[in-house]
Amino acid sequence: MNKQKDNIDLRAVEAFLYDEADYLDSGNLDAWINLYSEDATYWMPVSEDQQDPLGEISILYENRTLMQIRCLNFNHRLAPSFETPVRTSHIIGNVRLLEVESMADFTVRSNFHLVMYFQGEQELFAGTATHHLRFIKHGRRTGFRIYHKRVDLIDCAAPHKSIPIYF
Amino acid sequence: MRLIDADIRALVEADRVHRKVYVDEEIFQLEMQRVWKRAWVFVGHESQVKEAGSFISTTIGTEPVVMVRDKSNEIHVIYNRCGHKGAKVTNKPCGKTPMFRCPYHGWSYNLDGTLNVTPHKVGYEDTGFDKSDTRFHMGKVARVENYRGFVFASQIKEGVNLEEFLGDAKATIDNVLDRAPTGQIEIVGQALLYMHDCNWKMFIENLNDGVHPMVTHASVGDACRKLLGQLPEGASPPPEAEIVFPFGSSYEFFDDMGVSVMPYGHSYMGGQSSIHQDYSDVEGYRDKMVARHGEEKTQQVLAQNRHNTTIYPSFTIKDAIQAIRVARPIAVNKTLVETWHFRLIGAPDALLHRTITYSRLINSPASMVGPDDWNCYARMQEALKSSSNDWVDLHRYLGREEIREGDVTRARGTSDLSMRNQYQAWLTYMASGNCDE
Ligand SMILES: [Fe+2]
Numbered sequence: 082m083n084k085q086k087d088n089i090d091l092r093a094v095e096a097f098l099y100d101e102a103d104y105l106d107s108g109n110l111d112a113w114i115n116l117y118s119e120d121a122t123y124w125m126p127v128s129e130d131q132q133d134p135l136g137e138i139s140i141l142y143e144n145r146t147l148m149q150i151r152c153l154n155f156n157h158r159l160a161p162s163f164e165t166p167v168r169t170s171h172i173i174g175n176v177r178l179l180e181v182e183s184m185a186d187f188t189v190r191s192n193f194h195l196v197m198y199f200q201g202e203q204e205l206f207a208g209t210a211t212h213h214l215r216f217i218k219h220g221r222r223t224g225f226r227i228y229h230k231r232v233d234l235i236d237c238a239a240p241h242k243s244i245p246i247y248f
Numbered sequence: 249m250r251l252i253d254a255d256i257r258a259l260v261e262a263d264r265v266h267r268k269v270y271v272d273e274e275i276f277q278l279e280m281q282r283v284w285k286r287a288w289v290f291v292g293h294e295s296q297v298k299e300a301g302s303f304i305s306t307t308i309g310t311e312p313v314v315m316v317r318d319k320s321n322e323i324h325v326i327y328n329r330c331g332h333k334g335a336k337v338t339n340k341p342c343g344k345t346p347m348f349r350c351p352y353h354g355w356s357y358n359l360d361g362t363l364n365v366t367p368h369k370v371g372y373e374d375t376g377f378d379k380s381d382t383r384f385h386m387g388k389v390a391r392v393e394n395y396r397g398f399v400f401a402s403q404i405k406e407g408v409n410l411e412e413f414l415g416d417a418k419a420t421i422d423n424v425l426d427r428a429p430t431g432q433i434e435i436v437g438q439a440l441l442y443m444h445d446c447n448w449k450m451f452i453e454n455l456n457d458g459v460h461p462m463v464t465h466a467s468v469g470d471a472c473r474k475l476l477g478q479l480p481e482g483a484s485p486p487p488e489a490e491i492v493f494p495f496g497s498s499y500e501f502f503d504d505m506g507v508s509v510m511p512y513g514h515s516y517m518g519g520q521s522s523i524h525q526d527y528s529d530v531e532g533y534r535d536k537m538v539a540r541h542g543e544e545k546t547q548q549v550l551a552q553n554r555h556n557t558t559i560y561p562s563f564t565i566k567d568a569i570q571a572i573r574v575a576r577p578i579a580v581n582k583t584l585v586e587t588w589h590f591r592l593i594g595a596p597d598a599l600l601h602r603t604i605t606y607s608r609l610i611n612s613p614a615s616m617v618g619p620d621d622w623n624c625y626a627r628m629q630e631a632l633k634s635s636s637n638d639w640v641d642l643h644r645y646l647g648r649e650e651i652r653e654g655d656v657t658r659a660r661g662t663s664d665l666s667m668r669n670q671y672q673a674w675l676t677y678m679a680s681g682n683c684d685e
Contacts, residue, residue: 142608153474154616163467
């Protein structure tokens with residue numbers, strides 16, 4: 082497995098994570114959602130050791146359909162909370178490979194700091210993101226795809242104000 | 249300024265309330281003394297403290313308390329305040345312990361709050377210090393009662409008992425338990441904790457506000473419609489659609505749901521119809537219900553569709569969705585809203601999964617519904633500082649189509665009746681002196 086790790090181009094993985102963050106920060110949600118596979122899930126648990134996204138509440142747990150609805154709702158002109166648009170800035174670091182099934186199927190974890198400007202206030206979030214990635218060869222769409230993303234906020238169990246964004 | 253009862257009465261009229269009730273610091277402090285001490289406030293569900301020594305910490309108004317089960321199986325609600333120097337004894341949201349021990353000077357307490365040990369006893373000898381004096385205990389909240397697992401507390405010794413206080417709201421709790429094939433429920437997982445920049449009453453009043461969803465939540469319906477439009481022809485809509493779409497229902501739909509109010513400020517919308525009425529059947533559930541209740545009663549139980557039974561001032565429960573929400577006031581402009589979820593023991597997991605999905609879509613800080621409510625409350629909290637107009641309107645369907653049936657009054661679903669009813673209860677609590685006086 083370590084050998085496999087050595088074969089993965091960590092710089093390419095980092096570049097992929099930076100692209101994802103950049104799509105979110107620039108509001109390019111069409112490009113963002115296309116980084117996800119059709120059967121992808123996106124999970125933000127409410128406790129650090131949470132294992133069950135279906136039978137226990139989470140801050141966020143979405144399949145592709147719900148992600149699409151949320152993207153369509155994002156900055157919607159009829160939503161009072163988006164009368165003034167939300168803005169974010171990500172910093173991603175400490176990128177490290179976890180489980181490596183193969184060069185085309187592995188899990189990568191990174192740390193993030195995210196600053197959000199929303200409803201006139203600036204707020205700081207921090208935590209880890211765990212991406213399960215696969216490399217897909219498909220013509221012009223060749224590249225990594227996210228099969229599952231888990232976002233663990235360091236204060237996931239704490240009271241939060243509105244969180245209208247992806248991380 | 250010291251407010252007398254007449255000043256407080258002047259804040260509430262038949263068709264409007266003074267903006268001070270939402271933004272005035274002194275009113276907030278009085279509410280903590282008068283409303284939140286007198287009323288039966290929801291503390292927790294007994295399934296949160298299953299074993300001897302299990303506890304949760306929470307608040308009643310702004311008072312920190314602990315709900316704990318002792319070794320003889322009794323549930324106590326005690327103040328989370330050391331009887332010595334007043335430190336908060338436990339900072340844990342929940343846990344299990346044989347006793348409580350204050351980390352400051354080491355005073356320890358039994359699970360009923362009585363003082364167990366003070367270290368280095370010699371210094372208290374011949375000082376008149378009496379360990380059995382309740383002033384040195386983690387004090388007991390004056391009254392604790394449990395209605396079918398739901399634990400409420402009142403901080404005054406005298407007053408109506410919990411069952412009388414709940415009145416017809418009991419029927420919602422009864423229905424929830426009837427929906428469990430074993431007659432039992434249990435809380436699952438952590439709560440969602442959603443911090444609101446608003447007065448607690450804005451959240452409570454919104455629970456039975458049937459005239460806002462089609463406006464405040466218009467974007468969600470629109471987003472759903474757009475998504476359905478993108479689906480390939482013949483594709484079936486995603487199962488989540490049945491949860492989100494009713495939030496865009498028409499004024500007429502909400503009017504027909506109706507609103508019912510009762511003494512002590514409680515109310516609910518719906519009854520026969522609600523935004524939960526068209527949920528698809530969960531396989532295997534009905535059979536289990538019929539096995540318990542028989543066909544006729546199963547039909548009755550599942551036909552009851554109350555939307556947000558609001559038990560004033562702290563608590564709301566639904567029947568078709570297995571979630572409760574609790575308002576915990578923090579400051580005049582700050583309110584913590586907790587959402588807890590429960591399993592109907594014996595029912596298929598798919599029912600719980602639907603509730604969890606509902607709550608993520610509607611109640612979570614990251615949902616597409618709650619944040620727009622949040623935003624509107626924060627707008628009111630900010631603009632009600634303006635003295636350009638002192639009054640907040642409660643006119644809708646005033647005195648029109650109100651039907652009295654015993655203790656319950658019903659009206660059209662977009663009526664402001666539930667808010668008018670809440671302010672009558674509010675006045676009863678607020679304009680009758682302090683508890684200690
Ligand atoms: Fe709402």
